[in-house]
Amino acid sequence: xxxxxxxxxxxxxxxxxxxxxxxxxxxxxxxxxxxxxxxxxxxxxxxxxxxxxxxxxxxxxxxxxxxxxxxxxxxxxxxxxxxxxxxxxxxxxxxxxxxxxxxxxxxxxxxxxxxxxxxxxxxxxxxxxxxxxxxxxxxxxxxxxxxxxxxxxxxxxxxxxxxxxxxxxxxxxxxxxxxxxxxxxxxxxxxxxxxxxxxxxxxxxxxxxxxxxxxxxxxxxxxxxxxxxxxxxxxxxxxxxxxxxxxxxxxxxxxxxxxxxxxxxxxxxxxxxxxxxxxxxxxxxxxxxxxxxxxxxxxxxxxxxxxxxxxxxxxxxxxxxxxxxxxxxxxxxxxxxxxxxxxxxxxxxxxxxxxxxxxxxxxxxxxxxxxxxxxxxxxxxxxxxx
Amino acid sequence: xxxxxxxxxxxxxxxxxxxxxxxxxxxxxxxxxxxxxxxxxxxxxxxxxxxxxxxxxxxxxxxxxxxxxxxxxxxxxxxxxxxxxxxxxxxxxxxxxxxxxxxxxxxxxxxxxxxxxxxxxxxxxxxxxxxxxxxxxxxxxxxxxxxxxxxxxxxxxxxxxxxxxxxxxxxxxxxxxxxxxxxxxxxxxxxxxxxxxxxxxxxxxxxxxxxxxxxxxxxxxxxxxxxxxxxxxxxxxxxxxxxxxxxxxxxxxxxxxxxxxxxxxxxxxxxxxxxxxxxxxxxxxxxxxxxxxxxxxxxxxxxxxxxxxxxxxxxxxxxxxxxxxxxxxxxxxxxxxxxxxxxxxxxxxxxxxxxxxxxxxxxxxxxxxxxxxxxxxxxxxxxxxx
Numbered sequence: 004x005x006x007x008x009x010x011x012x013x014x015x016x017x018x019x020x021x022x023x024x025x026x027x028x029x030x031x032x033x034x035x036x037x038x039x040x041x042x043x044x045x046x047x048x049x050x051x052x053x054x055x056x057x058x059x060x061x062x063x064x065x066x067x068x069x070x071x072x073x074x075x076x077x078x079x080x081x082x083x084x085x086x087x088x089x090x091x092x093x094x095x096x097x098x099x100x101x102x103x104x105x106x107x108x109x110x111x112x113x114x115x116x117x118x119x120x121x122x123x124x125x126x127x128x129x130x131x132x133x134x135x136x137x138x139x140x141x142x143x144x145x146x147x148x149x150x151x152x153x154x155x156x157x158x159x160x161x162x163x164x165x166x167x168x169x170x171x172x173x174x175x176x177x178x179x180x181x182x183x184x185x186x187x188x189x190x191x192x193x194x195x196x197x198x199x200x201x202x203x204x205x206x207x208x209x210x211x212x213x214x215x216x217x218x219x220x221x222x223x224x225x226x227x228x229x230x231x232x233x234x235x236x237x238x239x240x241x242x243x244x245x246x247x248x249x250x251x252x253x254x255x256x257x258x259x260x261x262x263x264x265x266x267x268x269x270x271x272x273x274x275x276x277x278x279x280x281x282x283x284x285x286x287x288x289x290x291x292x293x294x295x296x297x298x299x300x301x302x303x304x305x306x307x308x309x310x311x312x313x314x315x316x317x318x319x320x321x322x323x324x325x326x327x328x329x330x331x332x333x334x335x336x337x338x339x340x341x342x343x344x345x346x347x348x349x350x351x352x353x354x355x356x357x358x359x360x361x362x363x364x365x366x367x368x369x370x371x372x373x374x375x376x377x378x379x380x381x382x383x384x385x386x387x388x389x
Numbered sequence: 390x391x392x393x394x395x396x397x398x399x400x401x402x403x404x405x406x407x408x409x410x411x412x413x414x415x416x417x418x419x420x421x422x423x424x425x426x427x428x429x430x431x432x433x434x435x436x437x438x439x440x441x442x443x444x445x446x447x448x449x450x451x452x453x454x455x456x457x458x459x460x461x462x463x464x465x466x467x468x469x470x471x472x473x474x475x476x477x478x479x480x481x482x483x484x485x486x487x488x489x490x491x492x493x494x495x496x497x498x499x500x501x502x503x504x505x506x507x508x509x510x511x512x513x514x515x516x517x518x519x520x521x522x523x524x525x526x527x528x529x530x531x532x533x534x535x536x537x538x539x540x541x542x543x544x545x546x547x548x549x550x551x552x553x554x555x556x557x558x559x560x561x562x563x564x565x566x567x568x569x570x571x572x573x574x575x576x577x578x579x580x581x582x583x584x585x586x587x588x589x590x591x592x593x594x595x596x597x598x599x600x601x602x603x604x605x606x607x608x609x610x611x612x613x614x615x616x617x618x619x620x621x622x623x624x625x626x627x628x629x630x631x632x633x634x635x636x637x638x639x640x641x642x643x644x645x646x647x648x649x650x651x652x653x654x655x656x657x658x659x660x661x662x663x664x665x666x667x668x669x670x671x672x673x674x675x676x677x678x679x680x681x682x683x684x685x686x687x688x689x690x691x692x693x694x695x696x697x698x699x700x701x702x703x704x705x706x707x708x709x710x711x712x713x714x715x716x717x718x719x720x721x722x723x724x725x726x727x728x729x730x731x732x733x734x735x736x737x738x739x740x741x742x743x744x745x746x747x748x749x750x751x752x753x754x755x756x757x758x759x760x761x762x763x764x765x766x767x768x769x770x771x772x773x774x775x
Contacts, residue, residue, distance in 0.1 A: 004564075004629040006404025011397070017646065018392025178390075210626035212613060213633050216606030224598045240596035243390040247599050247646070260403065260633070 004211040004260040011255055013147045014173040017247070019239070021177050022049065025056035025093075028135055028173045033091035035062035036084055038104050040096045042066055047183035049139055053095050063087060068096065071154040071161065071275060071282065072103030074119060077110075081118065084111050084132070092134035094171075098143025098195075101136050102151035105169045108132045121164050122153055128166030136174040140184055141246040142192035142283070144199060144253025146174035154276065161272040176250065178242035181232070189232055190338040191283035196249040197225050197334070198286035202265050203258040205294065206372035208303045211261045218257045219311050221248050226312070229338060266370035267293050270381055273358045278348045287335040288344050292387035294328050296380070300373065345389045355382040390597040390646040397641055399533045400559040403633070405625070407563050408435065411442035411479075414521055414559045419477035421448035422470055424490050426482045428452055433569035435525055439481050449473060454482065457540040457547065457661060457668070458489030460505060463496075467504065470497050470518070478520035480557075484529025484581075487522050488537035491555045494518045507550050508539055514552030521559040525566045527632040528578035528669070530585060530639025532560035540662065547658040562636065564628035567618070575618055576724040577669035582635040583611050583720070584672035588651050589644040591680065592758035594689045597647045604643045605697050607634050612698070615724060652756035653679050656767055659744045664734045673721040674730050678773035680714050682766070686759065730774045737775060741768040 016024050029035060035057065044050040065080045083089070084107060092111075094104035108131035110118040120126060128149075138146045145151065149169035154161045181189065204218040225248050231241040251257070270293070271285030280288070294301055302324045309315040309327030318326065332342050345351065359382035362370075370376035376384075402410050415421060421443065430436040451466045469475070470493060478497075480490035494517035496504040506512060514535075524532045531537065535555035540547045567575065590604040611634050617627040637643070656679070657671030666674070680687055688710045695701040695713030704712065718728050731737065745768035748756075756762035762770075 004404070004626060004633070006407065008400065008402050010400035014394065014396035016394050018390070021392065210630065212610045212630045213606060213637060216610060217603060220599060220602030220606050224602060227598060240390060243646070244596065244598045247390070251599060260629070 004209065004214075005262070007259040009255060009259045010167075011147065011170060013170045013254075015147060015176060015250070016173060017176045018243075019177060019179060021175050022052040022137055023056050024175065025053065025135075025137070026059065029057075029060065029091055029093065031059070033060065034087065034089050035060050035091045035093055036080070036087070036089040036107075037062050037064045037093050037095060038068060038080065038100055038107070039064070039066045039094075040068050040070070040100045043183075044095055044139060047139075047180070049095065049137065049180060053093075053137060057093075062093075063089075068100050068103045070099045071152075072099045072106070074106075074122075074153055074155045075157065077103050077106055077153070078118070080107055081110050090132070092132055094134060094136040095139060097138070097140030098145045101138070101145040101171070102143070102153065104134050104136070105131075105145070105149075105151035106153050106164065108134045109164065109166070109169065119155065122155075122162040123160075126164075128164065128168045131166070131168035133172050136171045138174055138176050138246070139180045140188065140192060141176075141181065141249035142195040144196070144250055146171060146176065147250050147254040152272070159276045161276045176246050178239060178246045181236050181242045181245065184236065186233055186236075187339070189236060190340055191281050192249060193225055193229050193232065193245070193338055194283040194287050194335060194340050196252040197222060198267060198283070198290060199252040200257065201290060202267060203261065203263045205301055205304050205308065206262040206264050207300060208307070209261065214257055214259065214261050215307070217251075219308075221252050221257070222308075222312050224248050226334060229334075233338065262372040264372045266376055266381075269367075269370055270358065270384065273361055274344070277354075277357065278350075280347045284340055284347065287340045287342050288347070288388050289384065291328050291332050291342055292384045294331075295325075296384050296387060297371065297376075298324060343389060344385070351389060355385040358382065358385050390595065390600075391648070393645040395641060395645045396553075397533065397556060399556045399640075401533060401562060401636070402559060403562045404629075405563060405565060407561050408438040408523055409442050410561065411439065411521075411523070412445065415443075415446065415477055415479065417445070419446065420473065420475050421446050421477045421479050422466070422473070422475040422493075423448050423450045423479050423481060424454060424466065424486055424493070425450075425452045425480075426454050426456070426486045429569070430481055430525060433525075433566070435481065435523065435566060439479075439523060443479075448479075449475075454486050454489045456485045457538075458485045458492065460492075460508075460539055460541040461543065463489050463492055463539070464504070466493055467496050476518070478518055480520060480522040481525060483524070483526030484531045487524070487531040487557070488529070488539065490520050490522070491517075491531070491535075491537035492539050492550065494520045495550065495552070495555065505541065508541075508548040509546075512550075514550065514554045517552070517554035519558050521561075522557045523561045523563075524632070526570055526574065526578060527562075527567065527635035528581040530582070530636055532557060532562065533636050533640040538658070545662045547662045562632050564625060564632045567622050567628045567631065570622065572619055572622075573725070575622060576726055577667050578635060579611055579615050579618065579631065579724055580669040580673050580721060580726050582638040583608060584653060584669070584676060585638040586643065587676065588653060589647065589649045591687055591690050591694065592648040592650050593686060594693070595647065600643055600645065600647050601693070603637075605694070607638050607643070608694075608698050610634050612720060615720075619724065648758040650758045652762055652767075655753075655756055656744065656770065659747055660730070663740075663743065664736075666733045670726055670733065673726045673728050674733070674774050675770060677714050677718050677728055678770045680717075681711075682770050682773060683757065683762075684710060728774075730771070741771040744768065744771050
């Protein structure tokens, strides 16, 4: 196990009917900006529950934060925060709305002139406006971590930010919200959470037995509940398991003391930026090729994954590892998630080169747990993914 | 899954050579009381590392906190805290020293006249003096939770306390500390952590798949590393696994959303209070009888434990459950921990009645996950444990 530090102060309020507890958590004298996305919260009843809980607060609203939260849209919200002297932000949404809110919490107290610097110059956020969340779509884990990913539409850039001040003060997780989520989004959420675990697990073995087993626990649970979730999102107990898995997949716990990869996300972000493919689907496209391309360095953990998660118990290490990658693809297919880039974009010629060029341009030092993957490796992985 | 709230703000600093980081965590203007136990920290080098890290602080010391931290001793420390205007407490020790420090953190800001009321009247601690810990003996999880157990020697009472203000600000976990811990104490620590998991797991099935698998992960890891730890405590990687398991076993995470039992601890505390048997050993004495006595209500989870943790895959549910209890006893025996009360105390006649009487006296409402176990059931379980 490597040395690590771990601290996660977010308060989780989990369960049926918990949205009404909002008023226990936000300071009564706060001036609140309520942030949400495309407006689905108005159709599924969540907006109404939130408004009821806020009845004694001074609050205004900002809707329309898009998936892959756009810098250009968020800058409009930032103007309102300053003009209206907002003191507390409340995100009601999925990862995009929460990530956008994190950017705003940081930008609201940012000393510089150009808030985009927080992302482009990797400035850590050590002070931020306090904020809470009501999670409407389990997937990204943003409700219990201190990271965010923001997209600049004008330059097609998708960059990350983080810092100790970006943990939500609280997050309300009511599993009933998944009842109204479209099936393809549920499939995306399961894929996203599963991929988060893989990025923190599928590296090389160091002895960190509990972290390994926790990671495997989340993957086993997602595999077990996925068919029920897709068939019957009204099944509360499975919805609760799903929601808690998504949070635990990326709240920092399972990555502590172990090497992590994140190459799949880095490459996937480029596919989203270039072609607008759903974030989760880019992960399902890249993961199998990435693991096959890096079979030598990842063989041990792939075999452990095959044995413990998929119960494959015969064959050489390499055979089990390869079989495990097939099982992973089968799992994505069961979710009705295609794992071939060609099925998302007709553009083949030049795509790999285009992505390679974007990595070169950023002077990327190397991707993967060993920081050894160069832009030309990325191009090969993308080519393998057609 | 049941509704739950979860928040754990303790900062964990984990790994080799981390004791020197103390000075990053304690406010530089603090007046510190350094608390420790029997003085073994002076022999194993930990005391010296702590003193070095505190070289720029204004601090005084209070040593001699005994195992099962005694109220009478702690009251002496409390006088020093008040007289010397202490502002920060630093516990350097295992669960007893940390629990004692939690009591002091609470008592230092307690409004009432009689600090024992915090325990006897179950007063929650919502404000406390800030404190941190350097863990020298992994076992109780006290380094990352908000509970404590204190013993009053004069009345042979052992009672619990807790509250949101009782999370340590930070805990430093350097697995190298286990190198100097006597083998029987390491065995106790493994037994204690394992029992903590069992109390939060061995109840009845509700669908909480991730909590179940996390609990099983901790137990599997402890089973896997126990022989190495006992044979070679210099094996750093196993020491690290062991230490992290102990913390995760009782930092609140695995109990969220599920029923919990804790009858074994409640009965075990009485055995410690009456006969001075090591805390962990009382758990090993009571657990097998408790599970056999409550086989009907716990059969499902006992069988799941047998199948997943011990790999027992043939037999009826009841057969697997009974076999799992045997495996549990075998595990304690492997640790050289006796599971029969008769091997600890020659006193047989009247012991069960004595413990029964203590539960009756306290108007206990019923033990176990269903609160159905009465004092007479406790007497039967104790009798079965001879």
